Amino acid sequence: MNITRENIDALNAVVKVDIVKEDYNDKVEKILVDYKKTANIPGFRKGHVPMGMVKKQYGKAVLVDEVNKLLQDALNKYLTEEKIDVLGQPLPKQQDEINWDSDSFSFEFELGLAPEFSVDLNSKKAITHYNIVADDKMIDEQIERIQNQYGKITSETEVKKDSEITGTFKNEDKEIDNTVTITLDKFKGKATEKKFIGAKPGDVITLKTKGLYEDDHELMNALKIQHDDAHGLDIEVTFTINEVNSREAADLDQELFDKLFGKDVVKSASELKAKIKEDAEKQFVQQSDQKLLNDVTEHLVDNTKFDLPAEFLTKWMQVAGEKEMDEATAKEEYEKSEKSLRYQLIEGKLMQDNDLKVDFEDVKTNAKNMIKMQMAQFGQLNPSEKELDDIAARVLGNQDEVRRISEQVVSQKLLDLYKEKANIKAKEMSYDAFVKEVYGDKA
Known part of the structure; x- marks a missing residue:
């Protein structure tokens, strides 16, 4: 067997593998002898089929199988021993129909070679690493949430300024149907608050989404809609009041601290x-x-x-998946994945270096x-x-x-x-x- 490589350029090469009869013959003969022992051919007793008939019936299939195994093993060994860093997998070059009656065979494979490059971590422009701190405002808000969460809830007959209101937002056209608990202080305008004051469970309030909340993300959560759908949304929704409750904040005492963190931790x-x-x-x-x-x-x-061997990788992507792609689809997929591939190579280089x-x-x-x-x-x-x-x-x-x-x-x-x-x-x-x-x- 003889393996040679021709470098087309820095990113592409062709490997030629020449296989002669001495490389595969012993293996093929051994397999055929085993077949002869077990072959079941009408007119012959098991184990007594003439070798000529065995070769005629099974010889070519065994030869093809063994040559392909030999070819793949030799190619993988060559790439490993020569330390050739390839992208994708070697692609067999198109060739005329193989004459399997010959004693010797030649196969060529295209290779996409990994590029040589260096990675400089010490960039001129500094990259920011944020040190995020919990400020007093955040801590106080969290304590207030904890006090409310563990506070005493009392059912009310009508909405007051500081009530917790559980109800359902609906809009049939936009398929909005979301049950939430809200407080009036979250709404942007006083006019909305006035619609709720004095309302009772079972009442239905009609609201305009435009300007309903100060922040569109509040609207997104209230209606349970997608982020992009919330921005600039201008529709009518109904809010059916299910429950009205008041909440008395829990005291900041040892009982609360123990509930939160275990006995005497705080x-x-x-x-x-x-x-x-x-x-x-x-x-x-x-x-x-x-x-x-x-x-x-x-x-x-x-x-x-x-640079990357883009043409090779596009061609490889055409045949690498479960289903073959046409050239246009493969090119599109390559363009989508190029950035990810670049980072994989950079990551590998950093790990190695x-x-x-x-x-x-x-x-x-x-x-x-x-x-x-x-x-x-x-x-x-x-x-x-x-x-x-x-x-x-x-x-x-x-x-x-x-x-x-x-x-x-x-x-x-x-x-x-x-x-x-x-x-x-x-x-x-x-x-x-x-x-x-x-x-x-x-x-």
Whole structure:
């Protein structure tokens, strides 16, 4: 067997594999001898079929199968030994009908080669890493929500200024039918509030959606509609009042603190504020880190320049899936996936250059930490190692879960790398300010 490579350019090559009779003959002969022992051909006893007849009936099929196996094994071994980094899979070149009566065969494969490039983490323009803090306003609002949530509810016969009103928004044309609990202070205009004051359970109030709330996101939640549908929505909806309640806020006492955090974990209003601040900012770290990861990823894709074998990859995508695509569809799919492919290559380069690896212990540790967090949510704060190992073993028995957790581990390793080596500037702000700066009106 002889394998040669011709580089067309930096991103494309053709590999030629020449196979001669000596490469496959012994294997083919052995298989045919085995067939001879078991062949069931009318007129001959089992095991006594002439070899000539066996070859005539099975020889070509066995030859084709063995040559294809040999070809794939040889090609994979060659790519590994030569350390050729390919994109997609080798594509067999079109050739005239193969003469399987010949003793030797030649096959050619097109290769799409991975580009050579470097990744510079130390960009000229610094990337912002937000330090999100829970300000007094947020903490006070959270305490107020807690007091209301655990407060005493009293049923009322009519709506007052501070009532909680449970009812259903409806509009048949837009298929709106959503039951919510609202308070009058959320509405934008005093005219809307006046419509509700004095209303009773069973009353139906007609409202205009335009200008109903100060923020369209409030409207989106109230009507349970899509984000884009809420902006500029100008229709009439009805609100049928189901219940009217008043709520007396719970006292900030030890009974409430124990309900929230367990006995004597929090012992005063000031400790409650500190605990709420701590818990909120832990959650903010996840959002801040995800934002940083997204921003660095975006920066690297936009600023790490290299070419791809686009023509080869488009051709490969035509035949790689379960169903073949036509050329136009494959081109469209390639264009959609190009950015993702670029980042996969950048990610691989960063992992290689910085000796970042993900092994099974990393995946197992991550899975156990995830399980501990989930168990803590249900009050199981101190699970044993055996318990965690047993649950992790069941989780990691699912390959989809292994893949998902592995991706999380990779993301965390890259995030740590970015924090260490990328040009990052810290910026402290409240959560509301973060949402406004990062998402604008799309939060």
